[in-house]
Amino acid sequence: MKVVRTIAELREALRPGHPARACESQDHLGQNPDTASRIGMVPTMGALHEGHLSLLQRARAENDLVILSIFVNPTQFSEASDLDAYPRQEAQDAALAESAGVDVIFAPSAAEMYPAGFATTVSVSGAITETLEGAGRGSSHFDGVATVVAKLLLAALPHRAYFGQKDAQQLRVVQRMVADLGIPTEIVSCATSRDADGLARSSRNVRLSETDRQRALVIPRALAAVSAAAASGETEVVALRTLAEGILAEGSVDPEYLAFVNPESFAPATTVSGTVLCAIAARVGEVRLIDNELLNPPSLPISKEN
């Protein structure tokens, strides 16, 4: 397993003949036309947990070369305290990555990603970025996400990149950006990975006290309850909201938002006639958690992705 710090090194680690290397190493082109290898990429902010490992395992199974990127992207944090508190544990991450069969870790510095004079932003407009996390974390959050993911994908030009459904809105922003710009990467959405008690895996979970962790379990319970109710034929979002609010109250969890939206457009939904995304954000103790479920009416098969 290689650990590389620069885009040039990352491209050097790719097959000769791969267009991501076009500018850097023109002399190599044509010498070894072995470009049939499939490249899978898992972009992360490090602090790897079993959720990340499930993404890496899928990437390993579906590709010839697996790249893990680790970059705590400053431009998507609205609060310096959150950026500072974000866990960093690269040595441990590298050991986990190696055990998961990663070929290349790309762990750039902020100066490598945003050198002096950097002036370009990729933005997605509309409800996808303006509501929920976009409203809660500031409008620049998803600009930061879209820009860094565009740059990471263009650095490696992977055939597939893997994202968790847990960050549903981020996934949708990335899908929209990649489709709109025509980045030739398939965005693979992967089901939310959960601990045995149901809590969605997150790098932030390590900051929960044991008491707060128990309280936080009302979040996946509320989501499971509304999902079951929808699958049983409850179509009214008003009723589903009341159900979820009751369960959250059992843990004294006051959600920042409890939203029912169209999973493509993020426009508010009032009935579960097609698939509806139910998303929750809540601060439990000092830690802000998010989680979601895709709700399907009885007439629709259960989504494979969640």
Place this chain on the structure above:
Amino acid sequence: MKVVRTIAELREALRPGHPARACESQDHLGQNPDTASRIGMVPTMGALHEGHLSLLQRARAENDLVILSIFVNPTQFSEASDLDAYPRQEAQDAALAESAGVDVIFAPSAAEMYPAGFATTVSVSGAITETLEGAGRGSSHFDGVATVVAKLLLAALPHRAYFGQKDAQQLRVVQRMVADLGIPTEIVSCATSRDADGLARSSRNVRLSETDRQRALVIPRALAAVSAAAASGETEVVALRTLAEGILAEGSVDPEYLAFVNPESFAPATTVSGTVLCAIAARVGEVRLIDNELLNPPSLPISKEN
């Protein structure tokens, strides 16, 4: 020569194994690993003139496969009348392109480039986009340029793309965007192509009356005079400005701007100690013209690019 209308068709026209085809035709990958071919792209808005032909000839000489894109991009026009008046002559363009050895013309519709739901913008911030053309044409002009060029380059992932120095600010925006996002394409800047009388070639020139065309010649004359003065040792922008204003006045041309800026940052320059870009925009009759020269002090060699 092929003429294609969709991104999928364009990618189909590229070599199997080229990553731009990764999503569309995974089954083809590895069957023909002939990816050593160099792809050159010349993005245009059509209405080809000899300036475009010089770009195409250079692309032809330096690459194995040459793509000409023709797309009158609505998002970079601030005035609907200018968009409507922009000349469109695809049959004539295709004949010229074939004579120049173009392999593929990519001529998409606006609906192909911006399908329903399109929501992504690529922006470059700072003086590069806010001054001169950015001030004159509205702040969205260069967002439109950066977004469409990003999308065109990602559609084909060419090794090289060719732009004229005549649109100096556009060239700099594209260079900045491509460097910042890491699009693996070399941006090749090509010297401004001029008619025998010195007028910079532009698709808009056909709309000049004979009288206005004669008046417009003071623009290249003013640029040539300041370039010669700088090369002879005049370093004060105040003096160079007075010289240019005097020549423009001979044609009764009142410039929208006559600017002396750093060619990288577009920050205003007061002395010609290094290379300085002198740029002029002026409306002559109904037609808005732009032109520029790179000025070099006697201590610097003349730039190859202009």
